Amino acid sequence: MTTLPSEIKQLVNFGPEDYRLISAPLPQPKEKELLVKxxxxxxxxxxFHCYHGAPMFWGNDTFPRYVKTPVVSGHEFYGEVVAAGPNGLEHFGVQLGDRAIAEQIVPCEKCRFCRSGQYWMCEKHDIYGFQKQDADGGMAEYMLFKPTSRVHKIPKSLTPEECALIEPFSCSVHAVNRASIEFNDVVVLAGAGTLGLGMIQAIKLKTPKKLIVIDTMPYRLALAKTLGADEALNPLEDDVVARVKAMTDGYGCDVYIEATGNPAAVNQGLQMVRKLGRFVEFSVFSRETSVDWSIIGDRKELDIRGAHLSPGCYETVIDLFHRKLMTADGIVTHKFALDNWQEAFKTFGTPQAVKVLLVPHAD
Structure with missing residues (x-):
């Protein structure tokens, strides 16, 4: 039986560039809640963008403030069920000692989207790591899974690295599903970070005619090729629009997926995608972008699709990992203790970093 501490460490967001590692009482699970190590x-x-004060999190003249502080950060977590409130185990169909993961969002179950089954677009939209009390996150030694969480058991066959990638790869699979990729499609993916590397693997399972990956970091481009990209292009070295058009008889790609978070990649995609093509926007941006909307309508009649979170994709990713159809190899590049969280945040986005993990327990 796991011996539980009375005090735990939590990385708490008090405001932009005001994150603090604090000691707090061990959370106590209430009705239909789980305590997870x-x-x-x-x-x-x-x-990363939230820490550095991006307006979409902290608000400006266009966006209302989204983050409710103080809040424990982190939404890409997994852990072991170590305690439960009344009816918690039965509610989620788990046992003590099971490895489990909760989806990022904590649906309200009351709004029109939750009632219609579109829980990932919940109007209240509490996401772990961004709303105090209702959704304290996983950058901590222990956390609570709330009663309306979508919880999934993780089989013993998955490695710790694979477990840590379930959340981002579930987002990857949803974005790829939104692209409606067909056999004869030439697909361009902009961005080979963690999410992009998950998308590469999902796209290859759709068996398109060609997959072209664009990124500015050589390490990521090499990894993209290893994971299945047919072409890997660096926009700092190539005229990528011209290259893609040359590969497609001058028409452009059939599908363009934007996963960089860089506004330049949006305009790049609008230039690169063919008429009547499909453009999937996934990224979280730290600043606004401007485009010529006449390209979308008058010039190309494009199908523009957003991709948000990962509805129905956690079980898919867990199964793909179990069947060895997805891999974590080369993607988890750095691990840090909670005490070293500042170094971890500084490492994020550096040339050799892909997925950076905080690992609260040495065991």
């Missing part, structure tokens, strides 16, 4: 929690681009 965190195995690892990844740093996402949204965590």
């Amino acid at each position: 965190i195995g690892a929690c990844g740093i996402c681009a949204s965590d």
Whole structure:
């Protein structure tokens, strides 16, 4: 039986560039809640942008403030069920000692989207790591899974690295599903970070005619090729629009997926995608982007699709890992203790970093 501490460490967001590692009482699970010992929690681009004060999190004249502080950060977590409130185990169909993961969002179950089954677009939209009390996140030694969480058991066959990638790769699979990729499609993916590397693997399972990956970091481009990209292009070295058009008889790609978070990649994609093509926008941006909307309508009649979170994709990713159709090899590049969280955030986005994990327990 696991001996539980009375005090734990939590990385708490008090405001932009005001994150603090604090000691706090061990959370106590209430009705239909689980207490989970965190195995690892990844740093996402949204965590990075939130830390540095991006307006989409903290608000400006266009966006209302989204983050409710103080809040424990982190939404890319998994862990071991170590305790439960009344009816918690039965509610989620788990046992003490099971490895489990909760989806990022904590649906309200009351709004029109939740009632219609579109829970990932919940109007209240509490996401772990961004809303105090209702959704404290996983950059901690222990956390609570809330009663309306979508919880999934993780089989013993998955490695710790694979467990840590379930959340981001589930987002990857949803974005790829939104692209409706067909056999004869030439697909361009902009961005070979963690999410992009998950998308590469999902796209290859759709068996398109050609997959072209664009990124500015050589390490990521090499990894993209290893994972199945047919072409890997660096826009700092190539005229990537011209290259893609040359590969497609001048028409452009059939599908363009934007996963960089760089506004330049949006305009690049609009120039690169063919008429009547499909453009999937996934990224979280730290600043606004401007485009010529006449390209979308008058010139090309494009199909523009957004991709948000990962509805129905956690079980898919867990199964793909179990069947060895997805891999974590080369993607988890750095692991840090909670005490070293500042170094972890500084490492995020450096040339040799892909997925950076905080690992709260040495065991």
